[in-house]
Amino acid sequence: MPVYLDHAATTPMLPEAIDAYTAALGIVGNPSSIHSQGQNAKRVLEEARERVAASLGCDPIEIVFTSGGTESVNLAIKGMYWSRNDGVARPRILVPRGEHHATIDAVEWLEHYEGAILEWIPLDARGRVSIPALTEALSSFDDISLVTLLWANNEVGTIQPVSEIAALAAAHGVPVHADAVSAYRHLPIDFASSGLAAVSISAHKIGGPLGIGALVLSRAASVVPLIHGGGQQRDVRSGTQDAPAAIAFGVAARHPAPALAALRDRVIAGVRSAVPSAVLRGDPHERLDNNAHFTFPGCEGDSLLFLLDAAGVSVSTGSACQAGIPESSHVLLAMGLSDAEARGALRITVGHTTTEADVDAFVAALPAAFARASRAGFSDRAVGIRA
């Protein structure tokens, strides 16, 4: 069996969630129908909403089910932007460097098509948002529509001081959206006390099914919908609701979160002993319990990934792929790494199925992969031509 250490990409569905999902597929009725069968579908859907809400410390009415994290992020950013610009000009968006592409591409779309002005807030070497720069921006501009940021970085695992940022923004009356897709169930989230206007989450990252996520939208916040139709879900997200997926999501949300920190630390210690030159990236303390992220000097993360794959271990370079073409991680570049350093990135993420033996198999395969990848070096790059 291949060793799967890419749980941040997606984690296997929990058996309980699969059972609930498949059982629910037999339910007859559209949750919006008035007859008893429709009401039954609505009942199980709302139970699921309550379970998801309970996992986030919010009211069920504040849960808007979506097709996943990307839709949630788009709905939050574009929806809040339009809502905040209704009758008042607030074109400015504060957004840190190193965000997920769902955010980057959404805000750049607003910049291109809607005249938004983007204020990019720098990251420090550990990947933490610069609080002084954010504070400065908040007090410099009175036309800010929103602040949006990752609760925890999906590549390097750095956790942001979200409550502190929400409080800073609140002082200026600016709503904050947090993309918690990678943070959800890996750290405590209490929406009610967070001071946030909106939070994006996804089911398949926590052992639920693919194709469903949620935007937690405060009663106080409003968004202009992206999708128009039957007016379901507070008129924010029209479309027949996927009760079976929501039920499975609810089961995963209620399932006890696995204890992963010890496995993560085993990865970190294992990498350090196998390849002493590897550098742990992200915040060494304020990091996700499932995330180990390293750069390996003098080799391509891509080569390492390939060689580890051949050895039966699935890991990630962590960075976005455009058409399968690896790019140097914009997160690492934002943290001040050079292009050459950033190319050596490898993200190892553990999850509920991970065993110590999995970690040990990865660590055992690493030295040979590193030696080979070092030999290949940057042969596919413009630098280091030998031909």
Next chain:
Amino acid sequence: MSGGVDSAVAAARAVEAGHEVVGVHLALSRMPGTLRTGSRGCCTVEDSMDAQRAANIIGIPYYVWDFSERFKLDVVDDFIAEYSAGRTPNPCMRCNERIKFAALLEKALDLGFDAVATGHYATVLTDEHGNKELHRAAAWAKDQSYVLGVLTTEQLAHSMFPLGATPSKAEVRAEAAERGFSVANKPDSHDICFIPDGDTRGWLAERVGAETGDILDRSGTVIGSHEGAHAFTVGQRKGLSIGFPADDGKPRFVLEVQPKTNTVVVGPKEALDIAEIAGGTFSWAGLDPAASGITPDLALPFDCSVQIRAHSDPVPARARIGSSPNDGVRRGAPELVIVPNEPLNGVSPGQTAVLYAGTRVLGQCTIDRTVSALQPQSLPEPAGV
């Protein structure tokens, strides 16, 4: 695996021959198009997906390796520089020489692979002493040994062409269909992969600029104007737009492109006849002709045939290693000198001349200079003749 039918079948055959195979798609652009258009058969996201589907069906792992930086530097920039210098480059050849069988092969060897297998129609044979030889494919009409003529002994030793013995492309397509490949009927690609709409002139004009220049006849008289010398290729007849006929009423052809003065020289068809070609950048595919027993000495003319385009017929010729003219640029460095038995038509510097002995590829040179059959005295004599 480009996403085309040939590399898909080649991969399947390599697997069946007992090799441990991994499918690799070369990303040659940072900004690939999404969907295939026109006659291009590679380099879009759709093509990459086609390649991945074929790999899935074969049951091999599939990866995209990014060689876009190298490709830009070694192929695209070279293409622009060559056109800017009034030469006619062959980018597919450069890609084979510097990317597929160089950068890709190096990376593959470093990562623990033994060879690169491609869907080219060509054959690698091993002689009784274990030396590699490159030969034409069984399917003469599809033969691609010309574009592989740049491969050296070392590269041949790590190259596999599983389609080389196939009698026809139709057979490859039939095999692809039998294997369930969705690309079985995908059209062949013809255009240059990095010029999306096939408009080479327009593409070049954007990159090297287009300035109005003179069209001269052979006597140096201005007889017309053009919108940029780079748009012309030696041997070209169309697109000259000279408003009046030649004295003898015969069509005029591009004889020479002079980018430094932005002029194009035109003349009658017979002035295109070339009696000799030579190039200082040459290589041997495997053992050189002396080591192969074809000639006692590379400096002495030996019989061979020469091919100057991917799809032209080979012409009997005699070749030898001579010294380039001491013209201030080449300074007498060794060059491959090729004298065809009958004149070659429409040869441009920058093109590659590939030498054959029967079906075997002997080697190649990039053409630096040509000697006209009509007026050999007007061009510098090669030293040492």
